[in-house]
Amino acid sequence: MQQGLTETMAVPMLSPAARRRQLREKVIAGFITLMAFTGIAALVLILVFVAKEALALFTEAEARHEASLSKMFLPQVARVGRPATFTWQPVSNVPKVSMIPLFIGTLKTTAVSMLVAVPVGVFGALYAAEFAPRRLRELLKPVIELLAGIPSVVLGFFALMVMATFLQDTFGLNTRLNAVVAGLGLALAIVPVIFTVAEDSLTAVPRSYREASLALGATPWETAWKVVLPAAAPGILAACVLGFGRAIGETMIILMASGNAAIVSANLGDSVRSLSATIAAEMGEVVVGSPHYSILFFIGVQLFIFTFVLNMLASAWTKKVIKRLTGSAS
């Protein structure tokens, strides 16, 4: 735009049509800039709002007493005469607000879902991009993307009604609703995310790479695995990060299928309570401004920080990978 301006000054004699075109360009550029800054402003304002609501935890005496950082992250004595534990029990005569069971719950469901969704999504994309006949590929892509269009409440309902009983009968789990059921339900939601982005980055790998590899005598499988997949690594990593972000923030499926018991255990067959589902389940009941309310917003801040840090790490790593692939060119 700078250049355009100086040009206008240097060449004052423009035809009316050219001037109109220039004006139109300027209006469009301004509109796009406005939209971009609206997006950024919205994001910043949301963050400010969420952080402001959570801030009361640190500034108000009542909230500080009820939910200090040590109460959130260190074990507390729940019942007199019992050992100190990590307990999430915010509605109680003595509120107990340990974040640890919620962290564990979130990590368990996220781990299960990523364990399932990453291989399915990435290998599905690799198959669609490299091996599937054209016709099948044209069918496969929209069908999997359609899965992304299913509302998560429907996926949650499916996990609750169908998968839970099936998994319990098959594996003899103690409880119907647990991290495995919730994680698998979650996987249904993130497979299309990972698949779509990974497939796009795989098909974007230049044809010449494949041709060179095949010309050197590599089999199609070797080409796909050792050439195309590494070349698309940054995009595939981005797909996984996107999937991870969705998994950590996804609420409805977990709310419905996880059992929502805040248990500290490593067993995937136990019920779990996640950070996001806790916000959804409890935000309705709290009185605005109470310590419990602030804690729920604080959980929101933590979720934000998680995904933010993860995205930063991923983008740093992606840069490194790109550098390695392209040499020191960029």
Added chain:
Amino acid sequence: MKTFLKSLVAVLLVALPVAARAGTVTVKGSDTMVILGQRWAEEFMKKAPATKVQVTGGGSGTGLAALQNGTTDIAMSSREMKDAESKKLRARYNTTGEEIAVAKDGVTFYVNAGNPVTALTLEQLRGIYLGDITNWKEVGGPDAAIVVYSRENSSGTYVFVKDNVLDGEDYTSSAQTLPGTAAVVNAVAKEKHGIGYGGAAYAKGIKELNVKKGNEEIAPSADNIKTGKYPLSRNLYFYLRNKPASEVKAFIDFALSPEGQAVVTKVGYFPVK
């Protein structure tokens, strides 16, 4: 299942303030009372088509919070208002609020239909929900771990059981919390070793436990709940900020009329009059 989904939606919607409009009565709160509230609204709107009555669930705490935040005209609650809540109400609106009992209900404990246990004492129920009793054989059942279902802590039934069965102590942390009584019933119906609780109106496809008192087993029957003989009977309430006026008054008067109380019986609860 309908209420279950509705309550889920309500959980998501509670953050959105509902602007009160002229000719509109908003009713929000207890999931136990959602169906009842909706039937009342339907019948009432047939008689007074100019008035719109909007009924949503979300749990008693949700309704009472909405009352304090000024986003609903009537809060439905399956428990009495807490001191802290009426204090907030006084601070904001300088009123103590109006409490109107509109129906009666009994909290029933459910077990899977295949469970041989038919009655438990309040102490046994307390032990199970506190996490002191973890196997059915300790209360005369099969040798299997007890799977404990509870409601989300925004539920009035959650608070009722906490106050009346657990003496105010906390639920065991391995209690699985589900959104809505329908979800609890569904879970217990599918979980062989499950136990859950909720209003009597929802109890279909599972077995209702009697409460043992001494040698007597008291069933959660209509008579026992109406007379208060069943130890876990409760009132269902409407809460308001001020004395009811205009449309709100008309709606409440309808709910308490013989016609309105007939609706209570039809839905499966018990009339207050």
